[in-house]
Every structure is written in C-alpha cells, then in structure tokens.
Amino acid sequence: MNICLINPNTSASMTTAIEAGAKSVASSNTSIIAVNPDSGPTSIEGYYDEVFSLPGLITKVKEHKDADAFIIACFDDTGLDAVRAMTNKPVLGIGQSACYIASMLSETFGVITTLDISVPILKNNIYKMGFGRRCTSVTSVEVPVLELEKQSKLAICKIRAEISRLISDKKVESIVLGCAGMVEFANILEKEFSIPIIEGVSAATVLSEGILKMNKSTSKIGGYAFPRQKEYIGEMKKFEFKK
Amino acid sequence: MNICLINPNTSASMTTAIEAGAKSVASSNTSIIAVNPDSGPTSIEGYYDEVFSLPGLITKVKEHKDADAFIIACFDDTGLDAVRAMTNKPVLGIGQSACYIASMLSETFGVITTLDISVPILKNNIYKMGFGRRCTSVTSVEVPVLELEKQSKLAICKIRAEISRLISDKKVESIVLGCAGMVEFANILEKEFSIPIIEGVSAATVLSEGILKMNKSTSKIGGYAFPRQKEYIGEMKKFEFKK
Amino acid sequence: MNICLINPNTSASMTTAIEAGAKSVASSNTSIIAVNPDSGPTSIEGYYDEVFSLPGLITKVKEHKDADAFIIACFDDTGLDAVRAMTNKPVLGIGQSACYIASMLSETFGVITTLDISVPILKNNIYKMGFGRRCTSVTSVEVPVLELEKQSKLAICKIRAEISRLISDKKVESIVLGCAGMVEFANILEKEFSIPIIEGVSAATVLSEGILKMNKSTSKIGGYAFPRQKEYIGEMKKFEFKK
C-alpha cells in the first residue's frame, strides 16, 4: 500500500523528519512518500498561515492521486475536511490521529504545542472531535515551529518541564505532542516518564495502514461528499474540482 | 464609518444583492462597499470550495485595509478566523451574526440552508459558537446557491414549506436563513409567519456598526494574535503577512 | 427610534450613569430614556434582591409601552424572560449583550463581577446562553454594587488587578465587566490593556439599535409567547396581563 504524507508547510527538512517518523513504524510492504507544497509558508502558526498552505497541499494531493491514503502532517489538521471531500481514500490528520491513539491508552490526555497562537485552534479541533472532556489541557512551550529543529535541545528541555508539571499538577495520564516538528521527541521523552507520549506522524501512519487493511473508504454522504462541479475563475481556475 | 463587505465567491450579481441588503439597514453615515474576489469559485458549497475562496478573500481585505470593519458574506463564515488574525478591526461573519441576532429574539432557532453538503459545516460552526443546544435544527432545501437567484420563486417556495414544517413539527422559535444568496428572502417570508426570520447580511451590518460605535477592536491575544512574520515561498509569497 | 433602559434597582445615580453610557454610543436619531423602579432594592446582589426588583421593573415597561425596544440594565439580566414574554418589541439584557459582543471580538472571555454571591447566577445565565465553554472564568472583586460608585478608585484598582491576573494566568482574550455599575470603567481600563473590555450598557444599546434597524421582533412562539390572560388576586391584581 502507498501512503502519501503531506507536510503542509514548505520546510523540506521537516518533511524529511516526518518521512523518517512514518517509516519507523510502517510495515515493510507499505510505501511511504512524504512531500510538501512548492509554495506557501515555511511553518504553520495560526489561522493565517493555514490559509496559504492549502492550495499547495491540495496540489500535492492531486499530484499523488494514486496513493491509497493521505496523511496531513500538521497538528492543526490543516485542510483535513477539504481533502476528505476530494477523495474517497482514507485521509488522516496527525492531530486527530495522535488524540485517538492517546485515548486508547488512557482516559484523559494533555496536549503540548509550540505557541500560544495555536492553542485555541487545537482546542477547537479537539472539541469538535469530541474530546473536550478527555483532553484536560492544551498548553504551549512558546518555541516556534522552526526552532524545534534548530534548537532541539532547548525545545526538549522545555517540553520535559511541561510534562513534569502536567503530571504532578494535573495528573495527566498521557501526553500528545502537538506539532509535526516534535516527531523525533516522543520516544526520547517517553523513556523518562511513566506515561505514553504520543506524536501524530507515527499515529497517522499506523491508523492509515489499519484502515487500508480494513479496506475502508471515506464516507461520501454529508460534508465529505465530492465537491459539486462548478466554475472557478481567475488564478484559482486550475483548482476546479474534477472527479 | 466604512464597512467593507466581502462576498467570498466570485458571483458579482450576488455581491450586488448583498450590497443592497447591507445598505437597506445601514445608517446614513455608514459607507458600505461590497466586493468579491477576482479569483475563485462562483459559489461556496462545501469544504473544498471554501479553500479556494480564501486567497481572493484575503486579497480583498488587504486592498481595503482602510475599512473600519469587515464582513465576510458567506454563511459558512469562510476565513473568519484568518481575517480576524490579520487585523484588529472588527470582523463579522454573516453566519455568526445571524445566529447571534436570532438568539436575542428567541431561545432557540433553526437554520435552513441550500444543500446537504453544507449542513455539517454549519453544525460544526454553530457548535463551536456555543449554540449547539439553542440551534435545534439545521436542514437544507437542496437548492444550489446560484439557483437561489435564477429560480428564486421555486427557492422561496421550498424554504416556505420548510419553515412551516419546522414550526409545526419542531416548534422552532425563529428561523435563520443559511446562505447569503437568501438575503432578499427574509423580509418576504417573515410577513407570512409569526416568527423572526433572520438573514446574516443585515445582521452583520448592524452588528458591525454597533461594535464601531462602541469603538471596540478584535482581541490580539490568543488565536487572533497577529500572524508571526515568516517566509512564504513560491506562488504564495505575495501573501506573506506584513503588519 | 426610542429605547427605554430600565435599571431594575432603585439607585437613581446609577440610572444616570447608565443613561450617559447608553447615550455615549447611541446614534443621534436614537432617543434614550433611562428609568428605574419606584420601589425595590437599591442594588441587586443575589437571587433574593432580583425578586423584588421585578414588579417595579415590569411597571416601568408598562409605563413606557411606546418604546421601540427595552434594555434591562442589570448584569443578571433580571426579568429578561418575563419582559420578553410581555412584548414583541426587542428586549435586551446587558449581561447577554456584553457576552455577545465579547464573543464577536475574541474566542473566549472572562467576566469580572462585584460579589461572590452573584457568580453562580452569572455562570448559570452564561451556561444557558451557550457560552459555558467560551466564558473561561467568572470571578468577583468583592466590591458591593453601590461601592463601585462611592469608591470608584478602589474598585477600578481591584478590577485592574483581576484583569492582569486573568491575562497572565488564564490567557483570557477579552473581559466583560459584570455589573451595570461598572459602565464608566470599561473605556478607562481598556486603555491600559491590549484586549477588549466590554460593559453591557453600551453593548445593549448598539444591539437594540441594530435589531430595530433590521425591523425584527421578539418571537411569540415558545417561552416568549404572550402571557395567557387570567385572574390575578390581591395586591398583585394590577399586574394582570392585558395585551
């Protein structure tokens, strides 16, 4: 099976790390391809950046239309609903995936993300998912996305402190790392704590494989129905949906 | 005061109707300008169309940066969060606005929209707003957005039937018309029923005026903080945020 | 248009301040009249006082039945449902109004009120409104209502400290001042903070004007249906409802 991971920001080094994260858990007969848009923000931090990652993200979905499943490798699950509408293939976001896996291993969990600007986005996503009660905290370490890589020691240090605080003060039962850029941190940190520490790239990879083994597709009733065909004008004309 | 209404689809005739709807309620000293993107879908029906209305929508916000307030004239509130992040000016969506006004006139309300594909989007928006309990129904009449104008008699007829059904079966206390293309229908229909029938263009217009008279701005703490400055690459480079 | 503001307590000086607050945002062609009951508590602090403000409040509504809209100028929204049942004119409470405006400017907000005794009332109102999730805190500064005026410097000082605490500890995105007696404090305090600080008198004024410009009425289906005509006996006989 072929899984196409799309990092919706344009940082190739992050795409490389994401690919490695996915491959580290994928089955031997799974082919993983990780790509990122040719155009758009180098990191996604807040509602504005999300908008301009989307055309590039969707272009990549179209370029890889033969993939068996798609993963959107941004913890905001940027564009997840739009991509699900484009295809009947399974489409997973790493945000949802990490939360689902955490909720199979513990009754409640906490999310640690990069910046305060993303906290309301994640809270809204989690509330819509249904985990408003089970996700007992969403906090940030105030490290920008691209600094996670450049200053990974500092970032890990701050995340470690936040995990400790959440365990002692909030009795958090598991931790979800709330950014694709933290893909390499989960296993490092888990060794130091007695609770599951989940990141979304590996979560989405195994969930995609699982759904493919079940031979299931995205529902085409409701909000994920295929887009109605219609005219797009101007610069966006190329994005007119053709089934 | 200057209010810029942006119809995020590219149908100029709808923009004209929206402008008329806004002007019909605006104060005499309010200057209304209604525009639509130069590029993008001719109507927004579902998650996919939303994505490609956004670059054009945001371009229009930038072009009208001297406006005192912005209104996004699509009932999905497409791009509302992103536009709020761009500015400290008030930004209203017609979806939220209509629901807020309805909830000042009745304890519960029902929403009638165009197509089933939009129902889950609206339910999610309303749930996030906080009106999951007060909005007792979201249904569609299965008339596409552009047909509202072309076949307005048929559309009104179907909406009338749905209102009757909701009043008798669901004891709905007021009705929200769930599409900017229904802007002209609210007053026509309200005469026939004993309950408020609200559409969002006029709602957002008076709410914008009100907020401006209060001299209030969008909060810049949390998810609506200004976007962080960063590099955008490729075709989207022109959208790099500059405060 | 004529808007009748009713301060449901009997403190004339507070009525004067409320009238000034309303006029400071009202349109030039809006006529504002602010009144208070001839009988009842001098301030409303808790469930018991609410009861005895109601007959006087409703008397004032009847005396001003030609008004185009009514505003109940107590943050508890005392009697709001009963007044809505009496009339098809728009009726706004300053509590609801402030929360609605705050939720148009930020995703979440905190309420600061006078006394602990009012906190559960406000929490219940906000929960019923639908903002249980978006209103992230309701706290008091333990200053009685009438002291807000007599010791306004001390009161502002305590509110300022509470706003600071809520911003730093709770990352609150906007503040709602939870008492009509704080009408003059919002603009003073807003200058010191980077977030919207909303009080309800101006909020209700602009919302009433807006609804009137939309030419909308209170729904008469459901709980706001006109009272059924019936016999009242004894002292209360004068309050028998006559449409």
Next chain:
Amino acid sequence: MNICLINPNTSASMTTAIEAGAKSVASSNTSIIAVNPDSGPTSIEGYYDEVFSLPGLITKVKEHKDADAFIIACFDDTGLDAVRAMTNKPVLGIGQSACYIASMLSETFGVITTLDISVPILKNNIYKMGFGRRCTSVTSVEVPVLELEKQSKLAICKIRAEISRLISDKKVESIVLGCAGMVEFANILEKEFSIPIIEGVSAATVLSEGILKMNKSTSKIGGYAFPRQKEYIGEMKKFEFKK
C-alpha cells in the same frame, strides 16, 4: 418535623390537592402544612406569571419561618433559588424533586407538562440541573393548569396518549408529570403502564423528610448565601431581608 408546602399560585383547590398528595406519602410524625399566597396569579403558565407569584410566595415563607423545610409546589420551581437564599433550611422544588426521583429509577425520563409556553422554562431548568441528556423529551398536552382539575378526565386521557406515544416512539424509561395540578394522576396512570410515573409533590415531600432525617441544611456559600442587608424603597420596602 414540620414541612411547609407553598403552592405559589392562588388556587386554593389546587393547594388542597397538593396537601393531600404530600400527606399521602409523609411519615406519621411529619406535620404538613400547605398554603398559597394571598395575592398573585391563579395559575403559573410562563415567565410572566412566575414574577407575580414570587412576592406572595416569599411572604408565605416568612410567615412559616419555623417550618423545618419548605417545598415550592410549582413544577417550574418558581423562586426556588431566592427561597434557598433566605434560609438555611432545606428547600425543595417539585420540579427538581420529580426529576431526581425519576433518575433514581431509570437512566432516562420524559416530562409531560400542560402548555407549550412552559416547555422552554422546564427545558432550561432541567439543563441547569444537569439532566439535559437524561431527560429525553419535554412535551405538553396543551391543557391549561386550571383545566386539569375542571376537566380531569380529558386531561388524563391526553396524558395517557402522550405516555403511550413516548413509550413506543421514544422508548422513554419513566415519566415525570410536569405540573402540580397533576398530583392525583400519577398513581392512576402508573397502573396502566409498566414504567414509573412520578409527580413532584410526593417526591419533594419524601426528599424533604429525608434531608431532615440527615439533619442537613442549605449551603450558605455561593449563590445561596444569605441576602446582603440593604435598603428597599417604596412598596417593596416590607421585603427588606432581615436574617
């Protein structure tokens, strides 16, 4: 122990029926006194009537201040919070009481009340109580309160039909009769159905006795703290709270 039941409407015949209902379940050593206000509406149907039952209701509480517990015998739980604030004695409403008992005998329940105008009030009360999910339906039989007595056969017939409908269509597990005027119907109807049919007068009576046997009082922290002492002016002066 002495329990004072207050029927907040002024219909003496209903008070008599309520007294009989309470006595039918009370322990032999419990003294029941049932009273109604000297002034106010003859029945409570909607938000407006509630207001004018309150001064009379509270007068009766004061007149019977030596009672060990108070019951408010209107299904709206009219004035419940205000009376709880006046005293540290237990105070029960028949609406809450019936819902609590129903929820000890079944996982979910349905409420059947008199008129549509009361449905939103009851839904709001039940939502505030916490039973929004467990109370799966609130419907009316469109029989006015005072007709329950005058036309009891017709009323029982309509309620019987509604119970049948709720059992077959909604799989309701128990029924709460939503009006004090239905006090005599519960046992009659229960014989015909296989599910518990609960009315609130007997429920509140046994719950009051129970709390008294436990020797428990109403909390005086929070919203039920004693009213602050203050000036009342005019006609309402007599209601100034004195502890």
Next chain:
Amino acid sequence: MNICLINPNTSASMTTAIEAGAKSVASSNTSIIAVNPDSGPTSIEGYYDEVFSLPGLITKVKEHKDADAFIIACFDDTGLDAVRAMTNKPVLGIGQSACYIASMLSETFGVITTLDISVPILKNNIYKMGFGRRCTSVTSVEVPVLELEKQSKLAICKIRAEISRLISDKKVESIVLGCAGMVEFANILEKEFSIPIIEGVSAATVLSEGILKMNKSTSKIGGYAFPRQKEYIGEMKKFEFKK
C-alpha cells in the same frame, strides 16, 4: 419496610459502621440489614477490585430478595446497573445518593475520595449522572480505604485540610465524602465548616425510604429490563438469571 444494605467489599467492620450510619437516619419502622459478600476483595480501589466484588454482591441480593429496597454501599456504585436489572425494587448506590442530596442543598459540590486510582471512576460516574458541571472537583487524600478505619484521626485531618483548601481556593459550596469508609466523618467535620458535608450511606437510606413511601419501582424498560433467560456454563452457571 426492609432495606438491605450491601457493602460490596468483604470487610465486616466496615459493614458494621455502614449499618450504624444507616440506622442513625432510618425511621423507626424501617428494618435495616447490612451485609457483605462472603467472597471478594477486602476493599474496592479501582476497576479491577470492582469486578471481583460483583458475584458476591449479587449473591447477597439474591439471598435477600424479600427486601423492599437495596443499597449498594460503595461510593463507586459498583454493580448498580446490574442489580437494577435484576429487580424492580428500588436500588440505590451511595455515590449517586450523596451527589443527589448535595445537589439539593447547593448548586455545586466537590467530592473527596481515598485514592487517585478512584478519581477517574468517580468522574465518569458523575459525568454519566449529569453532574459534570455541578461537581466542580473530585480529589483524593491518598489514604487507602482500610486505613480510614485504622488511622481515622490522620484521615480526618487530611480530609479537613482538603475541605479547607476547596472552600478557599475553589469556593466549593458543599462536600461529598467519596467512600463508604468515611461514613462516620461527615457529622464530625460538618460542625467545623459552614457548608453541608454529605456521605452516601445516610443519603441512600433516606432516599430508599422515600422511594418506598412513594411506592415506586425501578423501570423495566431499557437498560434495566430484566435479564433475558439464557444458559450460563461452568463455574458461573449458578448465576443464571431466574426471574
């Protein structure tokens, strides 16, 4: 009337204390019998222990099938749903009972239990009951169940400190003691604080008496319908349900 209290753990001394607690509030004509299983854990601390208390608990229900009502005297309400399914007699758990009584005396309450391992169980129970919003805190004092008796002074001391903290920090309006082993502590502690302190044994006793006086039964529609008759094999064969 005969009420059978079943302590689902096998500690006879705790059963004795529970019996005394129940008798201290029961009416003179109520016969209380308190028993515990012959087999199973000596205390119930967490999900695992619950499982092995159940066969013994249900055996005791069968042995006392002539009782008029059953009380399950573990704060987890262990087996409550299964016992309700076995019988149409009223069945109360002390956890639910304490929460119901607390919610008749205050708008919100906090629960204090023995060990952290029980906190999620209690939170889940309370959420299912409907009190997720009204129960503002569930905390533990980290004293094992059997130590409550052996080291009662230490236990009381820790609970006292936690009550103080909850009153000052959380403005908790009443306290529920979350373990049958705390049955003797409620009255001792209540004298020291101005708020109701509720334990579940007395609560369940008076509620059972009340329901019996109302002559009500457990609903046999839905989840509490009698078990379908069927074959059980092996060691469990003796538990085949016979109506």
Next chain:
Amino acid sequence: MNICLINPNTSASMTTAIEAGAKSVASSNTSIIAVNPDSGPTSIEGYYDEVFSLPGLITKVKEHKDADAFIIACFDDTGLDAVRAMTNKPVLGIGQSACYIASMLSETFGVITTLDISVPILKNNIYKMGFGRRCTSVTSVEVPVLELEKQSKLAICKIRAEISRLISDKKVESIVLGCAGMVEFANILEKEFSIPIIEGVSAATVLSEGILKMNKSTSKIGGYAFPRQKEYIGEMKKFEFKK
C-alpha cells in the same frame, strides 16, 4: 506480534467467527489467538450478563499474559477498564475501536445493535468516549445475539432495512455494527450502500497492530494504574492481583 482476542461470552462458534474476522485483516506476521471463557453466559445482553462474563474474561487475560496486546471482543467493551488496569499492554474493546474508525471516515455515525436492552449501555459508553454528538443514533434490530448466527439471513435483512432508514431519515454518514456477532455482515452490507460499514473486530485488530508498531503501552497513571495488592477472601481469592 501476538494479539489475544477474548470473546467474553462462552459461545465457541462466535469465537471462531471473531478469529476469522481478525485474521482477515491482520498482517502476516501477526499471530492471532481467539479464546473465550470456560465459564459464564453464552451471550452478553445487558448489564447482568456483563458481570458474569468478567471472571472468565480476566482468567483468560491471565492465561495469555505473554500476549502483546488484548482485544475484548464484545461491543459493550465489557471489562475494558479492569483489563487495562491489569496490564501495561495495549487493550482494545471492539466497541471503542469501531467508533474510532468510523470517526476517521465520517463526521457522524450511527450504531445498530441487537436488542433494546443494550442501547443504554452503548449510549453511555459512547458518551463517555466523547462521541455523544458525533454518534447521532443508537438503535436495535431486536435480534438476540445468538440468533445473528442461527438466522443470519433474517438478521442481515433487518440490519439492511435499518441502514436504509438511517441513511434516508437521519442522513447518517457511516454505520457501526454494534455486536461481535455481526462480524461477518459488514463487508456484505457495505457493498450495497455508499457509506462505510464498520464492525469492531477488524477495527480492534488493526488498531492493536498499529499501537504495537508504535511501541506504546497503556498509561499507568490514573484509573488504569495497577491494582493495589490486597487480600481477597473466599471463592474469589484466586483473583488477588499479583503484578
């Protein structure tokens, strides 16, 4: 990897079908073993049967303690919390698993189960999971568990009719089959409808494999902490927990 599926009822033919269902999706290097208790009910229909499946279920967990993961193959997720407490291995219930997979393929889903007696159990489980809003219906076809096998044509026919009804009346976006005995029906039925039809055995199998590939364990903080060591007496002594 070795996955141990435990069918908690004692019907060996159902265990065989479950094993086949699991193997049909498992990876080639996954070893599946499916077992059922030696003692207990032949089917689990309601709260009572659940109790007596548990000792046998837990015995099987102990017998297979070298398994890498456990699946509880009853849609009620019988004993899921207790088994999670026993081990740090991943433990999945087929009820949760099916709901998680459905929610990755559609925004909302409906559950179809065997008997009305199970509907409240499933609703409670789903509510606790967080999917109260996303699961828009739980209905039964009134076919007992063991009849699914004996009269599979009739059962499929009834389920088909219910799916059709849910799609046309409720616009359900995907279907979850709510009984392990329906394991063979999902793929048959899915061919006839345009929406995902999910059963839990395959869902739990792929989710277990996924979690194992991620090398994650059940959290041992909170409710899933290992049971405290303590004395069990009598018949249950053999179940004393030893880590």
